[in-house]
Each structure stands twice: as C-alpha cells, then as structure tokens.
Amino acid sequence: MVAAALRRNIPHAIMISLPYQGHVNPFVSLALKLASRGIAVTFVHLDHIHRRLSESRGRGAAADSDIFAEARRSSPELDIRYTTISDGLPLEYNRDENALEYFTHLIEDFPKVADKFVGKLIAGDMADSGSRLIHFLVADTVWSWPAAIARKYNLINVSFWTEPALIFSLCYHWDIMRQNGHVAKEDNETEVEITYLPGIKTISSRDLMSYMNENEGILAKTLTVIFDDIKKTDFILHNTVQELESQTLSALSKHQPNYAIGPINFSKNLPTTAVSKSFWSESELCNNWLDSKSRGSVLYVSFGSVVQIPKQELHEIAHGLLLSGVDFLWVVRAGISSDGGDVLPEGYEEKIRDSDRGLVVPWCDQIKVLESPAVGGFLTHCGWNSTVESMWCGVPMICRPVTFDQPTNKKLVVDDWGVGVDLYDGGGSKVDRKGVAEKIRRFMNSDKVRKAASHVKETVRNAMAIEGSSERNFERFVGDLNAKIQSSC
Template sequence: MAEAVEIRPHAIMIPAPYQGHINPLVDLALNLASRGFTITFVNTEFVHHLLSKSHKNTGTDEIDLFSEARKSGLDIRYTTFSDGFPLDFDRDANVVEFWEYLIQDFVVHVDELMGNIVKSCDYKPFLITDTFSSWHAEIANKYNMVNVSFWTQPALVFALDYHLDLLRKNGHFPLPKEKSEDTVTYVPGVELISTKDFMTFLHETDITVEHKLVFRAFEQIENTDFILLNTVQELEPETVPALNQILPTYAIGPVMNFSTRKIKISTTLTQQTECTEWLQSKPPASVLYISFGSFVHSTKQVIQEIAHGLLLADINFIWVVRTNVVIDSDATDVLPSGFEQKVKEKGLIVPWCDQDSVLSNPGIGGFLTHCGWNSVLEGAWHGVPMLCYPLLHDQPTNRKLVVDDWKIGINLCDGESVTRDEVAGKIKRLMCGEFREEIKKVSSVMRNSLDDGGSSEKNLERFVVDLRAKIHKVILNFALVFLMKLVVWKFFESTLRI
C-alpha cells in the first residue's frame, strides 16, 4: 500500500497594518517556517511603502522582508495588496475614516487577494490573521480554510473583551462615573481588577470605532478554529486556563522572541537611529530609555514635564520623540527651549530606534513606557524595570500586570496630572535597583517558557499537531464531497445515456 503523502501546511498570514501587530506576526512566520510550514506573508501596499522608505529605498523600489530567510532555506513568500486608499492618504490624521473602511469594506480587497492566492496553491492553505481583522471568519468560510486568530495583547484583555456582556449585565459597560473605581471579581479567569484599569474604550459612553472593532472581532471568535495568545501562561496563571476551558487557545508568547535572531529582519516602518555606540559610553544600568511607541499620542504639556523631570533627575537617557508624538499635529517644537543643549552630555534624543537592540544593551537600567504590550514583553524579557504611563486602548490594563501583579515597575504619576517633581522622584526610584530581583524572576519565567519543555514551546507544538490534524480533516472532507459529486454526476450521465 502506498504511504500517505505528508501535506506541507501553507499559512497565509495577514497582520493589522501597524508596527506593533506586524512585528510579532513576522516572528511567528519565521518560527512556523522553521517547523516546515510554507508561509505567504501579506502586507498592504502602504505598509510596504513605509518599509521601503525606512530601508532608505525610494517608493518604487521593491523590498522583500524575507529574502534572507529564503536564503537560509525557509519557504516564506511575500506579497502586497491595496487597503483601498492611495499611498498619500493620511491614515493617522483620518484614523476613524480609515478604520471604518477596514471594518466595513476592506473584505473586498482581501477576497480578491485570497482568490488569487488559493488558485495558485497546489492544495488549500490556511489563514492566520490578527484577531482585530474584521473579515477573517467570512473569508475563511468562503474558501473553506482553517482559521487561526492571533491575539497581540495579554490574555487579561482578551478575557475582558470576551465577557463584555457580563460587564454590561453588572453595570460596568459602558462604565458610569460613579463606578470608575469599582473592584470587579466576577469575570472568569480574572481574580480581581479595578475598573480604572479597564481598557479605555470601556470608559466611553458613545460608540466609537474602537467599540466597533472589538465587537466585530469577538462576534467572529466562536467561528475561529485556533486562537494564539501572545502571552506566557505562568504570567497569567488564572486567565489562560480559564480561556482554555471555553475556547481553543494556545499561550505561545512571547512570540517576538521565538526567532533565534539568526535571521535579522527589519520590520520598522520608520527610519531608525543607531544608539549602540552612544550606549557603550555609559556605565551599566545607568540609562533610562523612554518611548511611547509607534502610534499613540501624548500632549505637549506632558512631554515638557517629563523633560523637566529628566533635568531634575540628572540621569543618562535615550528618548524617542516622534515627529507626531503630541496630539496637536501642528506642534513641531515639543521640548522645552534649550533642553537639547542642556542634556547634550547625558541625553540622546532620536525620532526612532531599534527598541529591542536598545533594551538588550547592558547600559539600560529602566524603561519609561506607554505600556504597549510588545513594549511590556520586550522590557520584561530583557530584565528592564518599567515606569508606566499608559495612554490608550489596552495600556491601562497592561499597566496592572506590570505594577500590581508582577511588581516589576511603578506608575509615572499617582494623580491625574504629570508633574516634573514627581517624574524626577519616580525616575530615581526606578533606577536605584529596587525591582532588580522581581524583574529577573519574570524574565526567567519568560525565557524558560520558550525552552524545550517550556509551556509556550509545548503549547506551540500542541497547536502544530492540532492544526495538522484539522487540515487533514478539511482536505479529507473536501475529497469526500468531490467524490460524492463525481459519483452523482456519473450516475446522471449513465442515466441520460439509457
């Protein structure tokens, strides 16, 4: 008897078009490719345009993120498609219009892309998309594809989003002002959380585009075959098991460090400044790294209070000050007058840098962060304690994990406003080594989870086994349906001849 042919799984991977969603999916692509998968990685043309610019290419130059990966033997293809807007459309300035379109109409472009890819495949691929892709269930159903959802935030945020009806039933969504500091203990897998630590959209009384995005994402979640969580089950020990009881979830994080880094892929959408030489001139653990991520905005007042706090603290620092870091897009000079001259010996101010490279440098002793989930994972992985100033979305909830649960950081301000004196005091406390032992423990847990026999490694292996079984089942069912149709056709053909 002939042996069964082993199917090589082929993943079509499409990230949400933002830096913090692209990075972990790229590393997941590398990891799955190293396990024998074929990958077709898809960016929008606009994201590809930004990648080209950041790599000092012109807009017409063609770059391929995975050319080095293919040279090492990995089967990763790369392609792009339109998001429905011209390249010169300002997606940040028109974020509501942009996301309304992605939620409602973007599926047309995905459908065209998927039809072309599926036609070119020898056998049916499966789909891996960001959970916030509003179309993945529809597309997977149309093309009879196994549907994998990739969650780029902590399990805690997933649990709260999944149980919105429960929050609504208990009067905590939308959140009235009189309940702004309630303690919630009834959400499965969430032992205790204050409503002040809820994601920011839960505090909004009017329906926003973020509400629509979350609603649509979790309408589809029951029709998803597998859900990959970018977290470590030992760091969310109640939440991950609770989700496992109700959904096919696999905690496989931190995904960004699954890659051994032997294959260097730059996914930055902004040109980077090299910081290594400057850092090497500073003593170990003496530098504070400051970044509010790639997307969220602060105010000029907050930026200036942080600057004055740095002067009072009198420490070494690297500060990522994006051109669009403040809410007022017309504000071009956000730092205090003469600030850069005053700190030229101690401070390095850059528009963007390789955050992973900076955080891994021995010179870094602390991280002032907006608490984006990738930043939290990178800071914890490299053993860097955090000074937390959450701004939007999941960031207040991520702060809870860092400060209250893991105890590897502190809040930038304890009141409603940021003041320079408090900033200086908190910086000094962060940099004094108080959190050194706890951050070592958390970093060790994360690294152990990726070792052979670690929880994340085992969960990923379990996912691969379960996925292969599901793919074989889909292929078998497809073959059976085809054979049945063939038998029926042959029967009618013979009947017509008679």
C-alpha cells in the same frame, strides 16, 4: 523552491497582519516560526506598509523587494512567499494624521479587498495544481473579516492575539460586564472591583481598556462583533507566557483551543533580524552613547509608535528628566504630540548634549537598547510589544499608559508582576516636573522592582527555551493543526 513545496500540498497558510508596528513585529516572527515547522506561508502586507518598510531601510518608495528574501537565503528551508495588496486608499493618503478615519476604513471597507484577494489566491493555486492548496488563514484577531472569509473559502481559522490574555478575556466576556453595568457606564469616575470573570481574580474598572467605556466608538463596536465570531474560531494563539497568565488561559481553554506561544519575537534559531520590520529609520547613535555609561545608570524613554501625548506633559517630563539627575535616552518620534511644532522645550537638545546627560533620537532598535547593560529602567506607554521586550531583557518599567490596552497592561506590570511603577501616583495624569523627577530617582534606586524584573525575565526566557511552555504549546498547536487539516482533506 516555494512552488515545489506547494505542489507537495504541504500545509499552507495565508497571513495578514493589522498594519501597525505592534502587530507587524509578532506576525513576522510567527510566519518564520510556522515556516520553520515545514508549513508554507503566503505573507501579505498592505502596499503602504511595504513602502514604509522600504523607506526606513533607505530603499525608496518604489522598492519592490521581498522582505523575506534575506531570511530565505540564510535559511533555505523556509517556504515563505511575500506579496502586497492595496488597502483601497491612495499611497499618498496620510494614515497617521487620519488615524480614526483610517481605522474605520479598515473595518468597514477593507473586508471586501481581503475577500477578493483570498479568493483570487485560492483560485490561482487551484488552477496551478488541480487541488486546493491553501488550508488555513492566520489573521489578526482585531480584523473584522477573518471569520466570514474562512467560512466562505472553507479555511481553518487561526486567530493571532498580539496582546496579553487578560485583555482577550475581558473582550471575550464583554457581554457579561455590560449586563452587570460595568462597561460603558454613565459614571466613569466611580471605581468598581470586578470579581466574577472566569480566570480573572479581580480587576478594577479603572484598569479596563479605554475603549470599553466608549458606547459609540468604532473599536468598541467592532470588538463586540469580532468576539462573537472568535467564540467559533478553530485555534487562538496568544503572544503571552503561560506561567504569567495561567488562570486566565486555563479558563479560556475550557471553551476552545488556546495556546500561549510568546513572546514570539524571541523564538530561537529564526532569522528575525533578517526581515525588515521597522516603520522608521533607526538611529545609529544609541549604542556608542550607551557604551559610555555605567551599568544600570540610564533610563530609556519611549512612548511607542502610535500614541500621542500633550506638548505640555512632554515639557514637564523633559524637565523632570533633567531634575532627576539620571542619564536618559529618549525616543521622540515624529507625530508624538498632536499639538504640532517643537514638542521639546526650546534649546533642550543642545542643553542635554552639552552636559552629556541625555540623548534624543527619532527612533531606535529598541531591543538593542534594552539589552544594553547601561539601561536600568524604561519609561514606557505600556504597549504590549514594549512590555514583553522589557521583561525579556529584565528591565523594570515606569508606566505612563495613554489609551487602548495600555492601562490594562500597566495593571499587569505594576499590580500583578511587580516589575514596574506608575509614573503618576494613583495612575492619574497629573503633570508635575518635580513629581516626575522624584519618581524617577526612587525608581532607579529600587532593588525591589529590579529583583521582580529579574525574576520575570527568567520566567519569560524559560518559556521560550527548547522545553519551555511556549515552545511546547507551539508544537501542540502545530500537531493539532495538522490533525485538523488531515481530517478535513
């Protein structure tokens, strides 16, 4: 089926996601959506990500299954072929425990692997059909190599930004903030209001991404180079909603084509649940437990798939949850704290289990949890996937951002959209169980934040409706892409 489609020389994309949970999820949904519009897709995972996906489904480390096979069975019109490549390191290498070293490897060494792979794929298709069949590359904006590879192989370069447009714009205008001395400052304790960036009314320096004040950090160095290349990218897709970030997106679109197509994970009529995406096995305990709880009574707690929190703070949050008197479901994944050992107080899980006040699981299907009528709030690290999933379900948030984009996401959630509150007053990180308990109690009884969450839910869902802004933007992108493909043939 796929080979026949490729022989017809229909538009054909190579897609390669950054190998992190928050990037894989929207990339899979984008692949399905492109394929639903008659575009052939070659979707590429790194070998170790494929192994994690297989293990999370109980298929074993050696499984060689195609993660899109079930989706194609349910929707035979989808032209998606799936392959994997090595990232250049042994499968046994612990990428989680060596996160900084691994990310540095991805930035400095993986581009050679990607170049070789794309070249081989293009050469193979040309030999098979006698003409160039691959037309464009869809790569994660945070990759360091797409611009060079797109130029080398004469591919249209489509960059997919999986975070809010605000963060994209801040990175886009990084050089202006540096000239004004508002990033990589010597005095990071002094707050500065930044009011001169196009499409951004005002933002405090305290709400900037953590890496913007790291002179020598690998992410800061990489992103400054990447965003020089981004300014020459053919198309930029954003996993956000036009109505929520209209000024920022309008300012960016004055320079090059930008399309808000999110939240892409909630695209209609796509077999997204048929594709393996979770890096961890999902607990089966959550739904029955939630069904036993009254409407809006449960606080869901999860700090995502990557960040780590000190054990002392986890203990204070644990005690704060008990003191609050609120029922809670808490995802405590392996590696949530770098301190090691048991991250919860001794006897904690037995205590909450005996009282039926709480449930602790290692991982869960977050969408199913947030969709439960019992869930009335979400204590979150403010990763973008978690944020848009919470908004989609109309669940207000208590925000405890840790690093990367999370402080800026929190700014949007709390200050711009009003759908959340800070866990710690003033956005600090004071660890106090009584303060945590009081914040949880006030939050769970707040009509104001609940009404705001309901309003944003309506905005987000309208955007993904048939005539919604995200759907119209996606169709506009496909039309513009096809026109560019035709003009380059």
